[in-house]
Amino acid sequence: MRDWRYWLAEQRGTLIAVAIFIAMFIIYISNHQAGLTANVVNTAANKGTLLALVAMAQALVVITAGIDLSVGTIFVLTNCVASYVITGNPFETAAGVALVLLVGLLCGAINGAIVIYGRLQPIVATIGSGAVFFGVALMLRPLPGGTVNETLADAMTGRIFGFMPASLLMLAAIVAVIWVPFRRSVIGRAAYAAGSSEAAAYMSGVPIRRGKFAAYVLAGLLAGIGGLFLTFFTYSGQASTSSASTYTLFSIAAVVLGGVSLYGGKGSAVGAIFGAFAFRTIGDLMFVFDLDALWQPLFQGVILLLAVSFGAIGLLQVRNRLEWFR
């Protein structure tokens, strides 16, 4: 059957992201002094997972043709909250984790409510809400500090069976529990439909508002899981401006690299994950080639621009020039 071809066309963006990542990772490993050791893989996995979680969050919102400039601040806020509550006996620790995730959900729900029911543009709404989230984070942790249940943290950042990074397993579990059901549910399809053509979706009786709201809420949750992992890696919390803005911007870059269309309706969170890993590997490549770290932003920028131009090729085929502006 021709089925596999349609599947291939649908997954094109994701597959390109996977290919970019694999190519980069091979170059990285083959030039690394230590080569492919469990340690090297684990470090790369841990760094990549953080950005991957935030990029997944961004992807959910971008699919609805929105953008979430508060993902980085939700990430930082939940990190600050986690540095207080994830301590004590297993029961208290579990309650702490639940609280952190709840904070993430709540942040996402606030964004969703402002965008959908307040009818503000996503870009403005999330700049505003992001500033508020960061303000709260600053009050919690103006200076680095706090603790975390180290047994849990080490389990989450270590290796399982001696070679498998636990963070990757967690990432796979999150995809299976959050992304796959979303993608396969009516709500998820409504989010895609709203991003692709909101008017057509409305005319077809699609629950647009619920779909978009769910996308924002889950984005908050994923950014919150990211904050949780950040706490596991650093054993502390800090309201850092640079983390917040870096992760927000990098999440957009990762989403674009991952084949998610900024016009909405196209792409998947899995693509965004590979986009994130690929973007992280760019930084590591600089390291193995012994290039000055000062070159990193320039290098990353060039890669990003190339990826974006690749996505804009379709505009060359437009036959009515007025469609460029729609």
Next chain:
Amino acid sequence: MEEAIPLFQMTGVSKRYGGVRALEAADLAVEPGQIQAILGENGAGKSTLIKIMSGVVAPDAGQLMMHGQPVSFASPAAANKAGIACIFQELSLIPDLSVADNIVISDPPKRFGMIDRKAQRRVAEEALRRAGAEDIHPAALVADLPLSRRQMVEIAKALARNPRILILDEATSALTAADVTKVFSVLKRLRADGMALLFISHRMNEIAELADVCTVFRNGRNVATYAAGTRTDNDVVEMMIGREYSHVFPAKPLRGEAALPPVLECRQLSWTNRLRDISLSVGAGEVVGLGGLDGQGQRELLLALFGVLRGCTGKVLIDGKAVSISSPVTARSHAVGMALIPEDRKTEGLLLPMSVRENLSFSSLDRLSRWGIIDRAAEQIANDEMLQLLEIKTAGLDIPAGALSGGNQQKVVIAKWLMRNPRIILLNDPTRGIDVGTKQELYRLLRRLADRGASILFYSTDYDELIGCCDRVLVFYDGAIRRELAGEEMTEHALVASALNIPGGKATEVRV
């Protein structure tokens, strides 16, 4: 005598958009097992009628009844639930989803709370088969399908909802002839199964083949309902026209047979399947109308001439010399001297939040500036001249253009182009939604510009206007010019008949 209760009925339904009445106390009864055709010229209220039936807009007054029970639809989803499915003229498909995703979009089959992809595939295949479109793969992305295939998906999508009433709004206009045959046999089968079908089309032969009952709309009211085949095409045209003349038009100059020197000509102009071999010429001082039903390629012609469409074939000549107009910048250049008054003044004509002054000057900034700096004094003089010429009523030049009335906004759009003294003026339905007084001013202005030597190409959906303003009218049908009417031939009857592509329309002489 007792009457059977119709499946669906609307009584006394009215709808106004601003000051324009779209429907005025309209009645309609829909019976199962019957194909009912809705006829009417542009603006007769057909599309408002189906928008109300399918829950897209709410009526201002009147009642809808299903099986004799009053109903009201708050959204398209509500109308769907009640068993009314509509195939819209503007496609309602979501481009980035697959064909199967689209077909089941209103109510996907579910299993454990998630969409059951296998069941979805089955439903989609079944619906495509019922629509006679087995050639479309359910996994294909809608965005990758050509227009005619998308239209078939749209039909399959409507059928998958198992509606009791199916509305087809110009649903056959994008189809190939082979598809039309297939769709017709599908529709006839559905009728035999007891479905009620409402069929809106401007193709008289299609109506003759399909319809059991025809209802004619005029000026927002249903004026006649008759069993199909009991009236001649001529009778139908008579029923569709008959609007009161409310406009006053300026006198047209009397011309001999001597041909005017052509300023704008095009030869065999084609673009995708929307424009087919358009050849025309407009002389200096001539007002040429573009007629026909809405959406037959008139807009595309104006856009093509103005350099907006890519991949046009054919020739455009200005003053007898071939030119290649590749963008609006070339079109407005001194050598060509073209201006386009666009269809939608709010998005393509004006920058609503910016001031009247800025809007007036936008097209002429190259002429009003030196070394890139705008000459404020020259700008003021030019603006004042335009305000006077067009009698634009504004509280000042510095208020936002969006604060003006519709008529005055349209005057600003026209003024901004007149500042360049264009030799060729293209107008895309410029009087839509503006008041009668301003309309008359525009008619006089057009004639004055023509008298001063401008060549004008004027598209209007209002037949009165075309008759009153134009020296000649080219009637479009399906992307091609089907007829040219001039002088005494320009009657509303002839315009409507040729717009419907009725072959006999040519010979009939009718009183108006």
